[in-house]
Amino acid sequence: MTESIKEIKGVGDKTAELFAKVGVRTTDDLIHYYPSGYEKLSEPEPIYKLTPGRICAVEGVLSKDASLNAFNGIKIVNAFLSDMTGRLQLSWYNFPYIKNNLKAGAHYVFRGRVSEKNGRLIMQQPKLYSPSEYKNVLAGRLCPTYPLTKGLTHVTVRKAVREYLMNKKEEKEYLPAPLLERLSMSEMEKALRDIHFPPSEEELIRARRRLVFNEFFFFMLMTKTMKRMNQSMSSAFVTRPSPKLLSFIAGLPYELTRPQLDAYKAIVKDMSSGKVMNRLIQGDVGSGKTVIAVLAMLNAAMSGFQSALMAPTEVLAAQHYDTIKGLIESSGLEVSCILMTGSMSVKEKRLSGEMIKNGEADIVVGTHALIQEKVSFSRLGLVVTDEQHRFGVRQRELLGLKGEAPHVLVMSATPIPRTLALMLYGDLDISVIDVLPRGRLPIKNCVVGPGYRKNAYSFINDEIKKGHQAYVICPQVENTEEEEGGDQSDSGIANVKDYTKELGRLFPENIRIASLYGSMKPVEKDRIMRGFKAGETDILVSTTVVEVGVDVPNATVILIENSERFGLAQLHQLRGRVGRGKAQSYCIMINCSESDKARERLDILNRSNDGFEIASEDLRLRGPGDIFGIRQSGELEFKIADIYSDSELLRSASEAAQKLLSEDGSLEKAENREIKKRLLSLMEGCVGA
């Protein structure tokens, strides 16, 4: 029952479009668009204490009227503020209207970034406050900062959230008070308010705990409900053993590792058992999970059943398609494989759709959304989910598919301790691939400062001369405009567009450079990625869209800019793009932060190539409840919860869900009605409207 954000006062078409870019379309999306951090508005400081580079607040009197000048077409307003200790120049660019608000002799608070120009301090684009509002209301408050996109500012998001919170109707509480008390959590209504505008750090923590608990709790309820549904469900797709599979394995260009073989055997056993298979293949990046998926799908095909392989991105879907097609062709098996992506023409999609419907297509590779929305199968016996992107996706897929329940294979590179895995994947059997293919050399790592860049470039150049390729990863696509006074000045953050240009200038002309990012047209992405895979590009400058699954064994270097901005799990995933072939590979992490903490975090990656070890070290370093830390991201993507640092709440939520279901299995009791309603709407939302 959520409405468009345009219902919020002050949010028009233009703002709504910006919000849509970050995935916020409804008021419900907005309220769950949690801040990525908070900044504290500090008390005003005396002018003599200011130092360049910091964002500060100052309080004083304007010594004379502000001046307005134009310079190269830019309108500049200048003013001078004095307090007892000194005088400070204030400058605004292309903001002429501010002049009308500035009166000589009047008393103000300004807040903005201080910089040094010709030996003098100046505050640029400061924000203006009335001293009483600033000191009595704002100072000391935690002010939310949000993940932004070009054109969307913190102020816009804050305003919209505030406006919505003022008028929204109260959330019903559905958790028992003693539980809230015991786990130090706020009530839902308060949690939603406080996560955006925390009255204090303590209350922020309570709010966050509640929202984390919620995410886990409903996830657990879904998982457990699914498990009940699946358990001992007999399968309509019982496979028979096929000798052709053994010759397929014998014909592979490599020998399967022991755990790969074990996983394969377990799958064949599951699929022939008469029960529905629900299996997770867990293996670190590069351990060779794809071929296991292929074997499972061929196993289905040999018994006349169709399979669907769902990838989180089109890039990955196209890559899998090419791999599978190659393997099938060289094996001589008569199995047909087709690709379904959004970038295909309407006609192509219709043709593929028909082949799927009439059973001509044995294996269908595509993105989650497409397969589940657009396609009906004639006899879908197996669904494989690769690099599962978000939790809950699995449930979604199963619920979205009509017909008899297919076997399910989930592949994940997320290294999690077994106890966590059992909770999170409670409804699955697990195969672990803990051995890398033979002949792999461990990746060599280094963490360096920006000063090392030049060396890195010449190193990359040398690798390219040897016939190899390189990735360069930047945190952003383009320079996002920072609002004035925002604490996270993004000026120094590498972005794909500028970086590509810069490398073009720095590298010799014959080096071929391409860029890749999420918002590109799918056809373009596909073209770029295929070109890189085919060796037609030497350097690929990209955002984290290459983070999961992309497999180009000839790439031997990955340079990660602003690596301090990424979560460790994410860095590990990114690094997994190299070291996939026989050649020595390298990972260069550029650390632009001066902080010891950043250095210490990155050192974990520097020391270890083992995903599991990295995850546990990260957890140890951050300690539980580090709410301001960089969140883990990657596959285990909850909105606010972090399975590592919130593992204690995960456990509590799991227990609470278990208790609830054992007391009131179908959630019939009056006090559980609200929970049931939410669970149903979650599961319904999953089926995809």
Ligand code: ADP
């Ligand atoms: P991931 O587990 O990260 O999905 P992939 O399945 O993409 O890994 O495999 C990574 C690379 O290793 C691929 O190029 C694949 O062909 C290769 N590979 C997979 N299994 C083996 C093996 N047993 N021996 C050698 N190479 C292998």
Ligand code: MG
């Ligand atoms: Mg993979």
